[in-house]
Amino acid sequence: MAQPNSRRICRKPARRKRSSQGDDDHEDCRSSAAHARRRGAGFIGSHLCAELLARGHRVLCLDNLQTARPSNLRLLEGHPNFAFIEGDIVNPLPAAVIERTNEIGRIYNLACAASPPQYQADPEHTMLTCVVGTDHLLRLAEASGARFLLTSTSEVYGDPEVHPQREDYRGWVNCTGPRACYDEGKRAAEAMAFDFARMGRAQVRVARIFNTFGPHMHPDDGRVVSNLICQALSGRDVTIYGDGTQTRSFCYVSDMVEGLIALMECDIDGLEPINLGNPEERTVSELLEAIVDLVDRPVTVTHLPLPVDDPRRRRPDISRAKAQLGWTPRTPFTKASPSPAPGSPRRSALRLRKTSRPSRSPPSKRHLPPSPGGGDKRDIQRPATPVCGAFLRKDQPFAPRPLGRYLQQVSIGAATWLRALR
DSSP, X not given: OOOTTOEEEEEOBBSOOSSSOOOBSSOOEEESSEEEEEOOSSHHHHXXXXXXXXXXXXXXXXXXXXXXXXXXXXXXXXXXXXXXXXXXXXXXXXXXXXXXGGGBEEEEEOOSOOSHHHXXXXXXXXXXXXXXXXXXXXXXXXXXXXXXXXXXXXXXXXXXXXXXXXTTOOOBOOTTSTTHHHHHHHHHXXXXXXXXXXXXXXXXXXXXXXXXXOTTOOTTSSOHHHHHHHHHHHTSOEEEETTSOOEEEOEXXXXXXXXXXXXXXXXXXXXXXXXXXXXXXXXXXXXXXXXXXXXXXXXXXXXXXXXXXXXXXXXXXXXXXXXXXXXXXXXXXXXXXXXXXXXXXXXXXXXXXXXXXXXXXXXXXXXXXXXXXXXXXXXXXOOSEEETTEEEOTTOXXXXXXXXXXXXXXXXXXHHHHHHHO
């Protein structure tokens, strides 16, 4: 286990350049006693970096910024135990990483674009990130004696015929379809990691991550939570693929980070993957209704055909995580709007009111009327105080629940973006 003041390295791949410098896109590199982490400027990676620093570790973050935003690391830039290197792990690792080999004690590989529009935009790079990038980091782990954690994905189960999905289920994956670059890339990365473990070349851990949401998600990256929130706030038609009955299970990012660290530090043989996710299952239509409950404006829903190989059901069986890690998500996904503290006024940076709406119906479009009282989001003022990734005014002492907290963060950015367009 890493000790305080040791170094963690994390890597994230950048968009592929045929040069001698490399960086990976899925994670950052952090090091704690040399923790290496790839794609630390990304969504989950930036939260992991912050948590590792809070626990007293030194962190080296490697990221190519392909899908990440440097702003995710803004609050970490001045930290004395944090260092950032831009690079792509598809290429040979940068010299600045190699020269720290003896300092590295943990390597978190979160590299690879994770949303379908992003990983399908350059499928070759996606596959190379999963396979070549993972090989580079495993060899770094072998040379340094570091423990290696691969963040795999629930997509290795494909469109599952078994529900909920257990780690011993081998999946139903289209190995030649448009999602294969990611699905098969992650399956290959798992195979390589387990081969290194069986040969005694590295200590490995493999996490199969299910849908995760929270602050630092890119507002327009193609994931269902950010898609629906941004479309609803901008006044565009809200897009539902299929009839909305397909299910997902959403885990809040702080719970996911705790699970990753618990997996990295647990004393297991590492020869079995472990599911990390929230076993609470809901349909996409239910997700939309939770968002509409928080958005004070009319919403028009348009149904489009399901994308090729889009999974119909997704829910993790986390029995293994509970038994071996003592981990279970603690943050419930809630439809409720922010809950005021006792005695405080019910006010927030956004006016969040429940929207009256008809029950779900099969037509291709349905119109959800605005709630009484309406409200113009163009009048939103940027709040002053950051609280857990959400921005609230100093005179509003209540803590929003997860979905409301994330929606507040996204809505502030969306309001600023819309004002700029006007």
